[in-house]
Amino acid sequence: MRKEYGATTALNGLDLRIHAGEAVAVMGPSGCGKSTLLNMIAGLDRPTAGTIQVDGQDLDGLDETGLALFRRRHIGMIFQFFNLIDDLPALDNVALPAQLVGASARQARRRALELLDELGIAARKDAYPATLSGGERQRVAVARALMNRPALLLADEPTGALDSRSGEQVMDLLIDLNQIGQTLLIVTHDPHLATRCASRLVELADGRIARQSTLEGAG
Amino acid sequence: MSAVWRAARAAVRRRRLQTVITALVVLSGTITTMLALGLLDAATAPFDRAFDQQNGAHAVAVFDTAKVSRQQLAATRDRPGVEAASGPFDQALITFPRTTDIPEAEGPLKIAGRAELTDPVDRIRPLQGRWATAPGEIVLNLRDAGAPPRPGALGSRLQAPGLPPLTVVGFASSMSQSADAWVTPQQAAALRPGSMQMLYRFTGHDTEQEVRAALEAATAGLPAGALTVAQSHLALRHAYASSADAYLLFMTLFSALSLLVAVLIVANVVSGAVVSGSRHIGVLKAVGFTPNQVVVVYLTMVSVPAVAGSVLGALLGSVLAGPVLRAAFQGVENGAADVGISPWVPVAAPAGILVLVLLAALVPALRAHRLPAARAISAGSASARGRALAAQRWLGGSWLPRPVSLGLGQPLARPGRTMMTLAAIVLGVTTVTLTTGLTSTMLAFAEAEQSSASRVVVRAGQPAFQQTAPTLSDERIEALLRSLPGAGTVTAQVFVEVHLAGHAQRSDINFQRGGPSTLAPQVVQGRWVEGPGEIVAPPPFLTQRGLTVGDQVTLQLNGQQARATIVGQLMNGDVRFLWSSWQTLAMLAPQTSADHYEVQLTPDADPEAYARAVKAADPGLYPFVAVPDSLTTTTVVGLASVFTTLIIVVAALGVFNTVLLNTRERRRDLGMLKSIGMTPRQVTTMTVTSMAALGLAGAFIGIPCGIAAHRLLVDNVGIVVFPEFMKDVWQPPQLALLAAAGVAIAVLGALIPARAAARLTIATVLHNE
Numbered sequence: 001m002r003k004e005y006g007a008t009t010a011l012n013g014l015d016l017r018i019h020a021g022e023a024v025a026v027m028g029p030s031g032c033g034k035s036t037l038l039n040m041i042a043g044l045d046r047p048t049a050g051t052i053q054v055d056g057q058d059l060d061g062l063d064e065t066g067l068a069l070f071r072r073r074h075i076g077m078i079f080q081f082f083n084l085i086d087d088l089p090a091l092d093n094v095a096l097p098a099q100l101v102g103a104s105a106r107q108a109r110r111r112a113l114e115l116l117d118e119l120g121i122a123a124r125k126d127a128y129p130a131t132l133s134g135g136e137r138q139r140v141a142v143a144r145a146l147m148n149r150p151a152l153l154l155a156d157e158p159t160g161a162l163d164s165r166s167g168e169q170v171m172d173l174l175i176d177l178n179q180i181g182q183t184l185l186i187v188t189h190d191p192h193l194a195t196r197c198a199s200r201l202v203e204l205a206d207g208r209i210a211r212q213s214t215l216e217g218a219g
Numbered sequence: 220m221s222a223v224w225r226a227a228r229a230a231v232r233r234r235r236l237q238t239v240i241t242a243l244v245v246l247s248g249t250i251t252t253m254l255a256l257g258l259l260d261a262a263t264a265p266f267d268r269a270f271d272q273q274n275g276a277h278a279v280a281v282f283d284t285a286k287v288s289r290q291q292l293a294a295t296r297d298r299p300g301v302e303a304a305s306g307p308f309d310q311a312l313i314t315f316p317r318t319t320d321i322p323e324a325e326g327p328l329k330i331a332g333r334a335e336l337t338d339p340v341d342r343i344r345p346l347q348g349r350w351a352t353a354p355g356e357i358v359l360n361l362r363d364a365g366a367p368p369r370p371g372a373l374g375s376r377l378q379a380p381g382l383p384p385l386t387v388v389g390f391a392s393s394m395s396q397s398a399d400a401w402v403t404p405q406q407a408a409a410l411r412p413g414s415m416q417m418l419y420r421f422t423g424h425d426t427e428q429e430v431r432a433a434l435e436a437a438t439a440g441l442p443a444g445a446l447t448v449a450q451s452h453l454a455l456r457h458a459y460a461s462s463a464d465a466y467l468l469f470m471t472l473f474s475a476l477s478l479l480v481a482v483l484i485v486a487n488v489v490s491g492a493v494v495s496g497s498r499h500i501g502v503l504k505a506v507g508f509t510p511n512q513v514v515v516v517y518l519t520m521v522s523v524p525a526v527a528g529s530v531l532g533a534l535l536g537s538v539l540a541g542p543v544l545r546a547a548f549q550g551v552e553n554g555a556a557d558v559g560i561s562p563w564v565p566v567a568a569p570a571g572i573l574v575l576v577l578l579a580a581l582v583p584a585l586r587a588h589r590l591p592a593a594r595a596i597s598a599g600s601a602s603a604r605g606r607a608l609a610a611q612r613w614l615g616g617s618w619l620p621r622p623v624s625l626g627l628g629q630p631l632a633r634p635g636r637t638m639m640t641l642a643a644i645v646l647g648v649t650t651v652t653l654t655t656g657l658t659s660t661m662l663a664f665a666e667a668e669q670s671s672a673s674r675v676v677v678r679a680g681q682p683a684f685q686q687t688a689p690t691l692s693d694e695r696i697e698a699l700l701r702s703l704p705g706a707g708t709v710t711a712q713v714f715v716e717v718h719l720a721g722h723a724q725r726s727d728i729n730f731q732r733g734g735p736s737t738l739a740p741q742v743v744q745g746r747w748v749e750g751p752g753e754i755v756a757p758p759p760f761l762t763q764r765g766l767t768v769g770d771q772v773t774l775q776l777n778g779q780q781a782r783a784t785i786v787g788q789l790m791n792g793d794v795r796f797l798w799s800s801w802q803t804l805a806m807l808a809p810q811t812s813a814d815h816y817e818v819q820l821t822p823d824a825d826p827e828a829y830a831r832a833v834k835a836a837d838p839g840l841y842p843f844v845a846v847p848d849s850l851t852t853t854t855v856v857g858l859a860s861v862f863t864t865l866i867i868v869v870a871a872l873g874v875f876n877t878v879l880l881n882t883r884e885r886r887r888d889l890g891m892l893k894s895i896g897m898t899p900r901q902v903t904t905m906t907v908t909s910m911a912a913l914g915l916a917g918a919f920i921g922i923p924c925g926i927a928a929h930r931l932l933v934d935n936v937g938i939v940v941f942p943e944f945m946k947d948v949w950q951p952p953q954l955a956l957l958a959a960a961g962v963a964i965a966v967l968g969a970l971i972p973a974r975a976a977a978r979l980t981i982a983t984v985l986h987n988e
Contacts, residue, residue: 045980064898068893068896068898068901069896069898071893072896075896079891083890083891083894085888087608087611087631088611088615096892097896100621100892100896101896105615106616109616147895
């Protein structure tokens, strides 16, 4: 896969395969193409050349609506800065993806409550993002990402904005998810996060895979 | 280049779209304000200007020569309260037979003897030809200086029975309307004048009471009954504005609405521009800009498009004002007044809008001035905690599709901005409602006039106008017209100019026989004339003279006079025209023949064929198919459309701006929603819904306001009294359409930024804070 932004080449002949149930960490210096890779896989951006397949779905032929529907069904995303909607309480933030698919508010809230319960923050379901700690916000974001049972969970620096204790909690959560079969792709600068949560490490440099290595395994 | 200017220029470049919107809103606001102020100003200003230029008379007083001497009148010049005076001038009332085609010479003419036109009071403005300098010469008063006299009118001869002929040597205009014509004093003496006139300017002249008191003081000590008639300048001013009055309330209402919308939207757009730049303000402070420099940067940033918009708006407004004013004042007797936009309007409108822009920008800029840099930097991502969260939550649990419920909740996040936008939509819907109602009323009005559309008016030829005289007598013409195929009813009529005792303005009475009159169904108060001594009047005649149905007036014609009762008021009509019966004419001038006949045809008749048959029967008859006059309808509907378009454009721009600002502020949320699978269509739905909800709310408030404004307007138009069925124009489908108009204004304004939001590139937004 290649991705060019004008004269700049972000990804240059990258070829990566992630297996179902695998946890892969992508690392590399700033500007090496980590976030671009994540955007391509999530269908947020399109490659200049090459193809992307997720869960048997070829993204090449999809228009914007098709990509949105693809994300709904196959992708969950968590971000460094959580990206929660400030006006909605935690429960409604989590319920959103299911409601976009067409679930009723009641069904979506029930499923959201289950997820919040599983992630240990059901007690904070009515709290608004501004009143949650960083760790709680990221848990809410994880719950939202899992709402539609995605095939692939993409995490962009998921602990980057958290203190070490909250970061550890999120790492534990990602490990638990992977252990129950959730496929993970984590983009990070943090070697600790990569080694704790991933079973394979992909290192990028100048838009290419510089090195791949198998890690000891999650946990 | 200073750092402040550099930062302001960079801010303008970075916000190109917002800069363009600010410029467009200011431009539309300036045009709207100019037209509004121009119309309001034009309703009175041209009269005042021309009146002042002529040193017009605050009172034209007419005295009986049998009771007062020239010396006694001359002495009144020095009475207390008299600032200046002209006169005494001899005055004669002469009726010339119709021998010319000059409208100014028709009917009884009030002729004054004046040696020159530069007397201290009422300096007459010469328009064509020259002033009368020798006996046998006459100068006619041209009531509308904008409409030139007919070609060949100069040199025409006017000949009254028993008097020497008078040659028209000039046309002039007196804003004081002191006379219909002027001759030399020697010539006036030969016309056997029965009265003399004095033209006064008083130190106190602002109210009728002041004018009356000043006149009483000036004429105190004169023999009783010497003063026969006095005409106040305020009555003239009112008479001038009366045609404009037809539109004045309408103009005031539209102007006020336009101004309000312009003010609200300009304030909304400008303050929004500053608020959305608060993060930039923080950065500027962080790099060392003083709070005052930051304020200057933001005021400069807003001033650049505002100055461009207001200057361009003033230019476009000046171009547009001409045709709009001409349309509004079509048919008004202007005298020497030039209807045009006053010089202060193109200066005041853009200046006022610029001041408003600066004030609107100053309030949030001063707030930013006080903000610590760190808080200003984080202001763009401030949490909406506490703002109508309960409503958001309720919406989240509702059965509505999530994009719709999210959209409905969005306006609650920024209540201040939402209220400003809502106010603009309310005013937009009010205007659309008012215009729709007004159009319906005016169309019903036009239809009522057109109900008499199958009419043929037949004029008897007049040799004086190089026409063939009819071979048939008056009665036989009437009989002929009744006998021709297609004839329904035939009314024989004649217009006779009659003097109303105690009133300075002339009146034309249409005396009718046969009938019934086609105007009878247009009587909205009282009834149509049924016998002698009865007249029917239009609304402006009654309002200008302070008369009502049931009042009596004295009609004077050729030394005869008759009392007449006003028995009915028509829906509308010209201020000069009255209607009466042939029996009344018989009391004043029994030998008068009808000069035209109005034939109402049967429904299946062909008016053209009827007209041909009339011409074939007597070549001295001049038939023409009557076409209803729709000038008022066209003017009102046209002006309403101009203002409505402007208001809708400004309101839609306001909505556009609000959505744009909201979209910018919610970029992160939009990116997140797209990342979890919200489709572009859902993003558009959500964004448009947020404004459509405001549109609907605007419709619910705006429609009743528009209906109330419509009622206020149609109940108070000076020259037309609308019957109830013309005012009751609101039907449920129409109201539903109006509600749709509110939503349409909002949706139109929201659509482009909504689609831009749907196309938002989200990758960058989501990965960086």
